[in-house]
Amino acid sequence: MNKSVPILIVGGGSAGLMAALAAGRIGVPALILEKGSEPGRKLAITGGGRGNFTSMKLPDQSAFCLEENADKLLRPLSNALPPAEIRRVFAELGVSSYVDEEGRVYPKTNQAADLVEALRRGVLTSGGQIAHNQNVVKIESDGAGWVVSTDTAEYYADSVIVASGGASYPQTGSSGDSQRFFRSLDLRCRDFTPALAPLLLQKPFSPELEGISLPDAALTYRIKGRRKALDIVRRGAMLWQKRGLSGPLILNSSADFYDKDHFINGSLRLNFLPDYSLETFADVLRSYGAENPRHSVVRFLKTKLPNRLAAYLWQDCVEASSCPETLTFANLSKQMVVTVSDILFDYPLEPAQAPPLRVAMASRGGLAPSELNLRTMAVKSRPGLYAVGECVDFDFISGGWHLTFAFQSAWLAGQAAARETKI
Known part of the structure; x- marks a missing residue:
């Protein structure tokens, strides 16, 4: 015809x-x-x-x-x-x-x-x-x-x-x-x-975090160049899934880290508290610790993040520093402040393969x-x-x-x- x-x-x-x-x-x-x-x-x-x-x-x-x-x-x-x-x-x-x-x-x-x-x-x-x-x-x-x-x-x-x-x-x-x-x-x-795709991770977070949402986080995607690196930073809400992360922040960033020209040479870092700088967060820790020396550090983290997420990230801090899980502010060292800050402000993510179209x-x-x-x-x-x-x-x-x-x-x-x- x-x-x-x-x-x-x-x-x-x-x-x-x-x-x-x-x-x-x-x-x-x-x-x-x-x-x-x-x-x-x-x-x-x-x-x-x-x-x-x-x-x-x-x-x-x-x-x-x-x-x-x-x-x-x-x-x-x-x-x-x-x-x-x-x-x-x-x-x-x-x-x-x-x-x-x-x-x-x-x-x-x-x-x-x-x-x-x-x-x-x-x-x-x-x-x-x-x-x-x-x-x-x-x-x-x-x-x-x-x-x-x-x-x-x-x-x-x-x-x-x-x-x-x-x-x-x-x-x-x-x-x-x-x-x-x-x-x-x-x-x-x-x-x-x-x-507008979810982020699949080589090492997913604990299944216990599935369903948790964070109203505001920042994701930095660093692309390695011949002379200097390019940082793409986005902020937004995030959602934990079984095999990785989703939510507006991840969906709106996904075109960056799933671009085949960038994926191999890029790295992803997550900031759980983007409203703070490292300096202001350290000040908040010191101020809180001075008023509440007997409070545990994880108790403080639960005032800033969802309880299950705070407990999960604190466990990472414990493993990285070999400190006791019940560490209080009275025993919080300067090095431990650095460890906590690194995990909260510069958390590494390892993408797995791109999800199917x-x-x-x-x-x-x-x-x-x-x-x-x-x-x-x-x-x-x-x-x-x-x-x-x-x-x-x-x-x-x-x-x-x-x-x-x-x-x-x-x-x-x-x-x-x-x-x-x-x-």
């Missing part, structure tokens, strides 16, 4: 659906080729199924992007469709939303599936179509336009928007196909690696932004070709920013492709 369409979109996820909606809004219908039996499968599970689809924490997402020059690069996207406008688009589609205390935006129904259905309905109402079970195997130019081949058909289009996602959660259809498409066209892209919430990698005109998401060297969403190499922290970028980039591409169509 051969079919000719003005705009063809590869992938029916959040970006693909939004691109088709944007094109339809200005009168040009698009055809979506969806790999699976239904669109928006990853969107349907976002935010634990509640649907955190953008954030109102700041006017734009550049502060939450982990790339250099993010403000300059992302300004065209945030100007075209800021988070407030994303909410308005969904409101017009019948999905009202609310903002939680962290600025995250959810449907009032707390059902991510409502976002998918609203987009699907909007695409069809505007004249667009969704073809299911269409596995795209090749994208190539025929000189006049684009030819997209699936297992069963060939499609001809004036414009093609690649919205096939990254490589996380492959069970939802995001299996990294875009990388193959881009490389076949001699476009620069980076291998996909896990992002199937458990990562997002992936890092994809088409280099330098290949794109970020005002339209058009590939500079391939007229009529666009790339949007997670298949583009931008990396964001958690909280709705990956989806914000997906919607913004798709909106720009859908409208640009519609304006350039030959119809």
Whole structure:
């Protein structure tokens, strides 16, 4: 079967659906080729199924992007469709939303599936179509336009928007196909690696710590360079798991230490009390000890950290110094203060292998932004070709920013492709 369409979109996820909606809004219908039996499968599970689809924490997402020059690069996207406008688009589609205390935006129904259905309905109402079970195997130019081949058909289009996602959660259809498409066209892209993923450790903490959360900690990732080291420091909440660590701090740092160029040469150190400096902590110890000389040191640590964590770290101190477990402040030496400080402020972590992409919430990698005109998401060297969403190499922290970028980039591409169509 051969079919000719003005705009063809590869992938029916959040970006693909939004691109088709944007094109339809200005009168040009698009055809979506969806790999699976239904669109928006990853969107349907976002935010634990509640649907955190953008954030109102700041006017734009550049502060939450982990790339250099993010403000300059992302300004065209945030100007075209800021988070407030994303909410308005969904409101017009019948999905009202609310903002939680962290600025995250959810449907009032707390059902991510409502976002998918609203987009699907909007695409069809505007004249667009969704073809299911269409596995795209090749994208190539025929000189006049684009030819997209699936297992069963060939499609001809004036414009093609690649919205096939990254490589996380492959069970939802995001299996990294875009990388193959881009490389076949001699476009620069980076291998996909896990992002927003847990940290698996070679020597996990005690199982007794599983489920403990720490509201604030600091993680330093040191990358060894030829001349000097680079320290990447992030702060946030953390959660202990069976095989390692998770929580916002770990998820938002994971793209750094799972980047294959850095993983081998990097080291991780954890600071359990980032509000203190070594000097102020030593002062607090001395002051507390002067007032409570008969109190045990572990009793003091339990005033600063969760009880089980304090006991676990104190045991490390005992093993490192051979001091008694019941050591009191009356017998606390200067050397012991150094030992305690080293463990609390500079705790070494040894990462195990990177977790599989199937458990990562997002992936890092994809088409280099330098290949794109970020005002339209058009590939500079391939007229009529666009790339949007997670298949583009931008990396964001958690909280709705990956989806914000997906919607913004798709909106720009859908409208640009519609304006350039030959119809």
